[in-house]
Amino acid sequence: MATKPNLAASDSPKGMTLIVKTVVRFAIGIVFMFGWYIIIYGHLTPGGGFAGGTILACGYVLLTLAFGKELALTKMSDMAASIVDNTCALLFVLVPILGIAFGYFFLNFPPHGKPFNLVSAGVIPLYNILIGLKVTSSLFAIFLALSIFGRFISKLVEEAEEEE
């Protein structure tokens, strides 16, 4: 990282102004921490995989808007998002299939543990983490698809204006 240009620097021309960058630098850690809290404590407190995953995706979108596409793509490229999405979708099918070995499909097979503990409720926290990662990567991939691939819309508008 030392040889590369510092994309997160405040005087970098990419992204928004100094004020936005400073605020985002303070807020982004709290956003990611809150997202992971919602995912990991999904079986104890309100929330769960989908809500927490959307918060994490909002964090990546915030990075993209404040610091430009280049920094966000080094944190999570669209290829990485695609791979994480596919892997989590596959695992979310494989873990219920694993339940067949203990009885039937979607069986909550591990020991349930003591209620209100962090490690309890069998496979439910695992499902929450899988759904959270899947939703994070897929929603960020949608944002990338609309803001990077989808810019041909503006190109078409420009071409149409030039013709007139």
Added chain:
Amino acid sequence: MVETFLFVLLIFMIVGSIIAIETKNLLSSVISCGIVGAAVSIAFLMLAAPDIAITQVVVEILILVILIRATIMIDNTAIEAHWDTFAVVSSLIFFGLFLVFAFLAVQDLPPFGHPSMRVSQQYLETGLQKTGAANIVASIVLDFRGYDTLGEATVIFVSILGSFVILRRRGRKRRTEGDTEKVGILSEAEIREDYEEFRE
């Protein structure tokens, strides 16, 4: 008390929707749509459903950002208002039919705040000891009704797949027989190249 607040929120939502339809500017239309999401989230909070309220408000924020990002490029669109008699008359007729049938159907619903709990009562009583999850919503969504969640995950997966296929800029080309190059999703270097091209 709760019902009065709900009526206020519903009127707020309807006004926001009408503004979203009637306004000329695409950006203010998108922002007016956000009113509906915020009001729905507050309504869920007042009906004691914090899980859905969190999800609703977060999804609304993300959708608002994506819509603004996607519409602000073509924001100069001005929608010309025109009067279509057939559309207005047919929508009025169907709205009247909807009101009649909704009035007939609502008579049979249980009163507000007193649902007929049969299956859900069972879940509330035995959920904690059967699944060990303190959050009853998580135990229903991910254990009792795990099949539903699997279907939802499949829906999200397929919709993401479809949007990637539709929004990609390069078609799938196979130059030679053994060509295994990934062309559906652009690599980082290609995106940077395209971005530089775009900025020039």
